[in-house]
Amino acid sequence: MWGDSTTPRDVSGGVVTKRELLRCGWEQAQIRSAIRKRQLARIRPGWFATPTADPEVVSAVRAGAAVGCISALARHGIWIPFGDKRTHLRAAEHRHRVGTGDYCTAYRELPTPRAAVDPLLVAVACAARCVSGEEFVAICDSVLHRHPELELADLRDVLTGAPERVLRLLDQVDRRAESGTESLVRVRLRHRNIRLDIQVYIPDVGRVDMLVGRSLIIEADSREHHGADYQNDRTRDQIARAAGYDPIRVTWEDVTFRWPVIEARILAMIRRGDHRGRRLAGCSLASFSVGQVGRPRH
Known part of the structure; x- marks a missing residue:
């Protein structure tokens, strides 16, 4: 049937x-x-x-609500912060809320839920009030990366009524980011006034997640990346080193649990000048466009 x-x-x-x-x-x-x-x-x-x-969805509907916010984003295949196990719900603004779960709202009144799981942009509107600024940037990165039909203007539209501090977060969004881990690293380093570019193509090495200065490569491995292409990654790192680059690989555990230590290491490499580049064997800097080579302020 x-x-x-x-x-x-x-x-x-x-x-x-x-x-x-x-x-x-x-x-x-x-x-x-x-x-x-x-x-x-x-x-x-x-x-x-x-x-x-799904019992989680059934419970939400039985409570007169919809699965919303980051719980809905996860069901739409969007990156969400690690560790939040709550079921985020959204009910009609006037409805008495029953049952368990965390009820979320946006910065403006939203229509009464008409689906068991909130639509993508409705979930984004609620997430703006539920997550940190850097997490919201990573969510928006993921939304635009996975949905090329959407534009930054679409995100700005669903945030109507949001305070200026939230709207300013959209200035940090970059749809080229391929994982939440990469997004968080980019945002955190830029907050330390480190200029970098993402998804840079390097001859013989391929695309790298981030490039600081002329030669400091930062690769961010997502949770899903674990175990995948292990040998290929190590081979790429070897080729990069042979060409005069300094690659550093950051895992999602590093970003989630050990960031102060990892950040200190990256800053130490920059202070030492590792980003300025040694003689690049076999790779010409002329192959980079102006937008691909950033100069950090450190």
């Missing part, structure tokens, strides 16, 4: 509304039949769960 062409194919966590079913061409009799056959279960008026529905 759920393979029919008239069946909703993108059901949020296995929860579907009567409105969605009717829009897909279902008849009232079909809905009643699906309930009798236990192919649908009523959660509350107008909302149904499929047999494989």
